Amino acid sequence: MRSRLTNKRSERNTTIIKCEEKSVSQHEQRHGFFSFLQNTNTQIMKKKELCYIVIVAMLGVSLLLSFAVEVFHLDLGCFSWTVGWVSSPIALAIGFAFALLLGKAFPDFNNTMSKKMLQYSVIGLGFGMNVDKALASGAEGMVFTIASVFGTLALGWLLGRKLLGVDTQTSYLISSGTAICGGSAIAAIGPIIRAKAESMSVALGVVFVLNGIALFLFPTIGDALGMTMKQFGMWAAIAIHDTSSVVGAGAAYDQMHPELVAQQGVSALEVATTIKLTRALWIVVLALVTPFFFRKQLAAADGTTKPWYSCVPRFIIWFVVAILFNTYVLSNAALIGDTAAGIGTQFSGAVNKLAKNLITLSLFFIGASLTRETLRCVGLKPLLLGVMLWISISLISLAYIFWL
Numbered sequence: 001m002r003s004r005l006t007n008k009r010s011e012r013n014t015t016i017i018k019c020e021e022k023s024v025s026q027h028e029q030r031h032g033f034f035s036f037l038q039n040t041n042t043q044i045m046k047k048k049e050l051c052y053i054v055i056v057a058m059l060g061v062s063l064l065l066s067f068a069v070e071v072f073h074l075d076l077g078c079f080s081w082t083v084g085w086v087s088s089p090i091a092l093a094i095g096f097a098f099a100l101l102l103g104k105a106f107p108d109f110n111n112t113m114s115k116k117m118l119q120y121s122v123i124g125l126g127f128g129m130n131v132d133k134a135l136a137s138g139a140e141g142m143v144f145t146i147a148s149v150f151g152t153l154a155l156g157w158l159l160g161r162k163l164l165g166v167d168t169q170t171s172y173l174i175s176s177g178t179a180i181c182g183g184s185a186i187a188a189i190g191p192i193i194r195a196k197a198e199s200m201s202v203a204l205g206v207v208f209v210l211n212g213i214a215l216f217l218f219p220t221i222g223d224a225l226g227m228t229m230k231q232f233g234m235w236a237a238i239a240i241h242d243t244s245s246v247v248g249a250g251a252a253y254d255q256m257h258p259e260l261v262a263q264q265g266v267s268a269l270e271v272a273t274t275i276k277l278t279r280a281l282w283i284v285v286l287a288l289v290t291p292f293f294f295r296k297q298l299a300a301a302d303g304t305t306k307p308w309y310s311c312v313p314r315f316i317i318w319f320v321v322a323i324l325f326n327t328y329v330l331s332n333a334a335l336i337g338d339t340a341a342g343i344g345t346q347f348s349g350a351v352n353k354l355a356k357n358l359i360t361l362s363l364f365f366i367g368a369s370l371t372r373e374t375l376r377c378v379g380l381k382p383l384l385l386g387v388m389l390w391i392s393i394s395l396i397s398l399a400y401i402f403w404l
Contacts, residue, residue, distance in 0.1 A: 052105035052368070055094060059364055062086045063357040071350045088183055089208040091360045095367020096205070104368070114200075114365035115191060117358055119315040122188045124355025126322025127348040130331060133277055145278045148238045148397060149286075152179035156389050164381045168297070169195045172290075173203035174382060178389050181280045182207050182241030187359055188283050192313055193294045197369030204363060206386035207241050214390075215245040219252040222268075229254070229264050231401050233271025237279065239394040246276045284323065287316045 066083040068074040076082065104110070156175025160166040166174075173195060177186045183204055190200045218240060222232040236249045250269035254261055261267045291298060329335065330344030 048102045049105045051102060052098065055098065056361075056364070059086055059091060059094070059361055063361055067354055067357050070353055086360060088204075088360050088363050089212065092201070092204055092208060092363040092367045095364040096201070096370055099368045099370045100372060104371070107369075110365050110368055111197065114197060114362055114369060117362040117365070118187050119191050119313070121355045121358040121362060122184075122191075123315055123318045123322055124351050124358070125184060125188075126319045127326045127330075127355070128352030129277070129280060129323045129326065131281065131323065131327040133274070142278060144234065144238065144400070145275065145282065148393065149179045149279065149282050151396070152389065152393055153286075155392055156385070159388050159392075160385045164385050166381050166385050167199065169193055169199040170202055170382050171385060172293075173199060174206055174386050175389065176286060177203060177207040177241055178386070178393060180282050180286065181243050181276065182211055182245075183359070183363070184243070184280070185283055185286070187362075188287055188316070188319070189290055192287060192290050192316065194298070197366055198371075200366050201370045202382045204366065206383050209383075210386055210390050211241045211245045214240045215248050215252075218249045219256060222253055223256055225398075227401075229257075229260055229266050229268045230271050233266075233268040234275060235394075235397055235401055236268065237272045237275035238397040239390070241390075243276050243280065246272050281323075284316075284320055287319070 062082055063086055065074070065076065066086070069076065069080075069083055098105075153175050156171060156178065160171030160175065161168065172193065173186050173190060176189045177183065179185070186200065186203050186207065189195075190203075195203075218232075218236055222235070227235065232253050233250055236246050236253075240246045240249055247269065250267070250272035253268040326344075326348045330348050331341055333341035336344065
């Protein structure tokens, strides 16, 4: 009897020990599996962050070398391929691709750089603007510019908010970029309205896509319509977003019709560049009145009811100061002499080029802030708004040039 009880106890103890061993083994397996997942995630995070650092370094070095080549005429020899490949659309596209494929990396650093770098760059853009040269377009160009800027903003509000239901920030940014000078206008206006990174990314993406299409499409349409140099220059300056694409389209039209340049005594490039400079100055006006349009949103964000004009950011004030300083001091030969004015012009050009390169780099940070969820929420409406606004402005300005 005792031996039976002893055997049963022994069997029971053996079973308990086996169960405990099995439980420990399962726990170790689970712990090992979770450790493996944690290590895998850590490795992925390290690879993502390393990839982010490498991309930023590549973009930064390329843009820095590009600046050195343009300003100091640095000869890179066989390494010349390292410059010239980074443009605003490419930087934004790389940021998009990184965010969608790998996700966000260093989000706090990314957000800070996208905002601060953009603001400092806008100040630098002021050194590339000259009030006197912009006003040289004359009364006709000025009236045309004023009507097109405010007409585009009004039409953008009507199509974006009332017809398509695009959110206020994205709609206003796309309208501003279409009305004035593409990415530069969006870069200046975005921080003022405290635009979200996704709104900035979507607006810039829409403008850059349409900008690239216009560069190739406009000279062909102008040729088919038999436009004069002055007509095409005015049309390109109003209907094409970015200054660089306006210059490219004007130069392309001049190359298509060199005989017209000789006959008419003016080139499409000259007309387009002059009117575009006038439009670019309206960034200042738009930046100063935008806080009035968004006074309720800004007040709600601050939790105060301070006057709308106090919401004008400091970097916009410095932007205006940079424009005036460049126009009436650095470029004023009567004030500082021809030699000093020449040096001042070179300095302004260098600061302006550096600012443009910094804006290009900041576009990567903006693109890298985007997520798949954001794209799903945004949808195709912003692109549709950009297309409708672009086509409307193109047709209206074309009708004005031909029949009014």
